[in-house]
Amino acid sequence: MKYLDEFSDPELAGKLLDQIRALATRRWAIMEVCGGQTHSIIRHGIDQLLPEQIEMIHGPGCPVCVTPLEIIDKALEIAAKPDVIFCSFGDMLRVPGSSSDLFRIKSAGGDVRVVYSPLDALTIAKENPDRQVVFFGIGFETTAPANAMTVYQANRLGIKNFSLLVSHVLVPPAMAAIMDSPECRVQAFLAAGHVCSVMGTSEYPILAEKYRVPIVVTGFEPLDLLEGIRKTVLQLESGRHEVENAYARAVTAQGNTAAKAMLEDVFAVSDRTWRGIGSIPDSGWQLAPKYAYFDAEERFSVTDIHTDESSVCRSGEVLQGLIKPHECSAFGKECTPRNPLGATMVSSEGACAAYYLYRRLELQEAGHAG
Amino acid sequence: MPAEETAVVDLSAWVCPLPLRDSPNIVMGHGGGGAMSAELIEHLFLPSFGSAADAELGDSAVFDIGGVRLAFSTDSYVVKPMVFPGGTIGDLAVNGTVNDLAMAGAQPLVMSTAFILEEGTALTDIAGIAKALGRAAHVAGVRLVTGDTKVVDAGHGDGVFINTAGIGIVADGVDINPTRAQVGDVVIVSGDIGVHGVAVMSCREGLEFGTEVCSDCASLNGVVADMIATGVDIHVLRDPTRGGVAATLNEIAQASNIGVALVERDLPIPADVRDACGLLGLDPLYVANEGKLIAFVPREDSDRILEAMRGNPLSAGAAVIGECVAEHRGMVVARTALGGNRVVDLPAGEQLPRIC
Amino acid sequence: MCLAVPGRIESLEERDGTTMSVVNFGGVRKEVCLEYIPGARVGEYVVVHVGFAIQRLDEESARSTLAEFEHLGVLEEEFGDGFARAARAAGIEPKETES
Numbered sequence: 001m002k003y004l005d006e007f008s009d010p011e012l013a014g015k016l017l018d019q020i021r022a023l024a025t026r027r028w029a030i031m032e033v034c035g036g037q038t039h040s041i042i043r044h045g046i047d048q049l050l051p052e053q054i055e056m057i058h059g060p061g062c063p064v065c066v067t068p069l070e071i072i073d074k075a076l077e078i079a080a081k082p083d084v085i086f087c088s089f090g091d092m093l094r095v096p097g098s099s100s101d102l103f104r105i106k107s108a109g110g111d112v113r114v115v116y117s118p119l120d121a122l123t124i125a126k127e128n129p130d131r132q133v134v135f136f137g138i139g140f141e142t143t144a145p146a147n148a149m150t151v152y153q154a155n156r157l158g159i160k161n162f163s164l165l166v167s168h169v170l171v172p173p174a175m176a177a178i179m180d181s182p183e184c185r186v187q188a189f190l191a192a193g194h195v196c197s198v199m200g201t202s203e204y205p206i207l208a209e210k211y212r213v214p215i216v217v218t219g220f221e222p223l224d225l226l227e228g229i230r231k232t233v234l235q236l237e238s239g240r241h242e243v244e245n246a247y248a249r250a251v252t253a254q255g256n257t258a259a260k261a262m263l264e265d266v267f268a269v270s271d272r273t274w275r276g277i278g279s280i281p282d283s284g285w286q287l288a289p290k291y292a293y294f295d296a297e298e299r300f301s302v303t304d305i306h307t308d309e310s311s312v313c314r315s316g317e318v319l320q321g322l323i324k325p326h327e328c329s330a331f332g333k334e335c336t337p338r339n340p341l342g343a344t345m346v347s348s349e350g351a352c353a354a355y356y357l358y359r360r361l362e363l364q365e366a367g368h369a370g
Numbered sequence: 371m372p373a374e375e376t377a378v379v380d381l382s383a384w385v386c387p388l389p390l391r392d393s394p395n396i397v398m399g400h401g402g403g404g405a406m407s408a409e410l411i412e413h414l415f416l417p418s419f420g421s422a423a424d425a426e427l428g429d430s431a432v433f434d435i436g437g438v439r440l441a442f443s444t445d446s447y448v449v450k451p452m453v454f455p456g457g458t459i460g461d462l463a464v465n466g467t468v469n470d471l472a473m474a475g476a477q478p479l480v481m482s483t484a485f486i487l488e489e490g491t492a493l494t495d496i497a498g499i500a501k502a503l504g505r506a507a508h509v510a511g512v513r514l515v516t517g518d519t520k521v522v523d524a525g526h527g528d529g530v531f532i533n534t535a536g537i538g539i540v541a542d543g544v545d546i547n548p549t550r551a552q553v554g555d556v557v558i559v560s561g562d563i564g565v566h567g568v569a570v571m572s573c574r575e576g577l578e579f580g581t582e583v584c585s586d587c588a589s590l591n592g593v594v595a596d597m598i599a600t601g602v603d604i605h606v607l608r609d610p611t612r613g614g615v616a617a618t619l620n621e622i623a624q625a626s627n628i629g630v631a632l633v634e635r636d637l638p639i640p641a642d643v644r645d646a647c648g649l650l651g652l653d654p655l656y657v658a659n660e661g662k663l664i665a666f667v668p669r670e671d672s673d674r675i676l677e678a679m680r681g682n683p684l685s686a687g688a689a690v691i692g693e694c695v696a697e698h699r700g701m702v703v704a705r706t707a708l709g710g711n712r713v714v715d716l717p718a719g720e721q722l723p724r725i726c
Numbered sequence: 727m728c729l730a731v732p733g734r735i736e737s738l739e740e741r742d743g744t745t746m747s748v749v750n751f752g753g754v755r756k757e758v759c760l761e762y763i764p765g766a767r768v769g770e771y772v773v774v775h776v777g778f779a780i781q782r783l784d785e786e787s788a789r790s791t792l793a794e795f796e797h798l799g800v801l802e803e804e805f806g807d808g809f810a811r812a813a814r815a816a817g818i819e820p821k822e823t824e825s
Contacts, residue, residue: 001645001752003732003788010707012795045710090722107397117777142728146778194728197781249788250773250781259762358712580755645752651729725776
């Protein structure tokens, strides 16, 4: 794929790694915010190739991992209703709720369908006027414009049998919450590239200033990640804490103004509970009052939700970068991708799953994994 | 041994944890060809069958009858859509069983075909599938000798289900089975990977994307015959269908108790498969193939085997993708293009497109 | 978050008052909504996430970034000190390298 494959070139990766090795004179801890970045770092072996002084702390940017348990349980209840066609991204299907998951609902007869785009769910609604079609609208700012447009279209075209179960989360408040945590060791951030494609970079200077951390907007391919790390190390070594854009081909300072306008219209900022972390004020989006008709939580009175998290699971600490996955006693033993206790082990973006899938070898040799 | 009247499986006796152990139902992942399928066989079917069942879990069973070694295999085809770019469920039904027999080193001879048809399916659709099936059997040189037809109520089937069972003969001196891989063996793939899965996915509802990728569905008994004719002592053959190359290599690594070291750069992945996988967030190593095989052969014989394979149009793209090592026994580890390494795990269930 | 890939706009059409397109990702084609890229034209590259173009892809920027990577380390092979060179590139005085 043009403008993608070139950014995996091993020779250029070698050059960037050499630069990073030459620059780093002391230990630095950098958090990559986005789960996609975590996945890419571990899958390509970048964490193994970086000099020992550079520690990558894996951040909470996995929307699947942080979707509150309560919302998952509500999704499961709605999906089990006989007149509902429940549409979702593939990522959500195996995420464990308190006692079930979408896969099990499907096997018990629920009409659960995987779609690539929320517009596909709208098409299904048009084609099935007698059924209620619900789309599970999770994600960060990257996915919000797609979900917003879908609701906007549903409203404009009068597709009344469609609704959205919303669980959107925002990156900058999460970064602030992480820096506010007393045990935080993060000294710099790789900001999430595609979130910034939508939102631009204007929310970050305040954070860089307040917490005195470099924030470098970074992409997802190996060269993008290495360049983001290189720029970050350069700032750290020279005592700077600025916002820089290392993903200029897909990110502008102002972001996507058309998308931001739609987000303003369709969504309203709200407090959100992040699974494993807790409530962060003003860290999420819900549907604005004028679109309340399309809010699945309103349309389906789902009550009686008693959430029940595994007491063993330490997802929250992993998500905040306080522990590495293999430091959890359940890692690789009671908790594996086939039998996940928490969302960080289910999602392909989750740090626990990434470690299990790609790093089991070294961890076994070091006596960590099961 | 379960008592005769016991119909409920004792879940607490199961050692391997299943996702959500208290699930009483089958989920789609059980048919995915990965870890969940394996667990279902090991922990439900085999114990339930009791003393009547063999412990072998190969694609075919090989047994001796009056001094002649026969291979016997069965498979069911529930593919949707039934017609996809490059093939139909009829082609798969023949080639799948022919290939299972070929992977045991057998020349397939005869096959049965059993159809389960959903009431309301158009007769012209069935005829089209049957024609494709007959053509594939002709190409593979296998005779269709017996069959069965059943009809289920509308809404209780998925159009057409086909089961085929085949018998073939294994020549003397041929001993190909998944436990024979040895440290030092090279791992060869017969051509481009990920092709069939992408072709089928491109017409699945909700995922449609336009691509020219056509399924690689083909019968491989000719390729296997060419390989056996070299006289090389082939250790293992397996066709990487559901679960892709990743599933196959993990199964063999475990069956033979060796480690498999893959070199990512050497994997033959065509650009359009790579792009389709990139779009959906899938890994080509986990995508199904229907006209490819994996071979484990002694290192000193790899050139001879490659020459024979490259002489056959169906395996012209044969390439070495890795080797068997004494480290990380039972696991598959790939050296990434950048020089790091990553474990290539057994797929848990169905691979799903992702947004993250 | 967030699998988004770059592709080339091949065709455009208005459907139900929405700008839709077929985008070509190296040979794989997918229908993509272009409502967030006002003035999008055939031949332009966009970054696509869940069926929506979320940003234009700046081809010139992509090319110059790759060119920068190519040139990394080229001069220091002649001048010898990678850290010093990188530090100068950042506009700070290079420290004496510790032995």
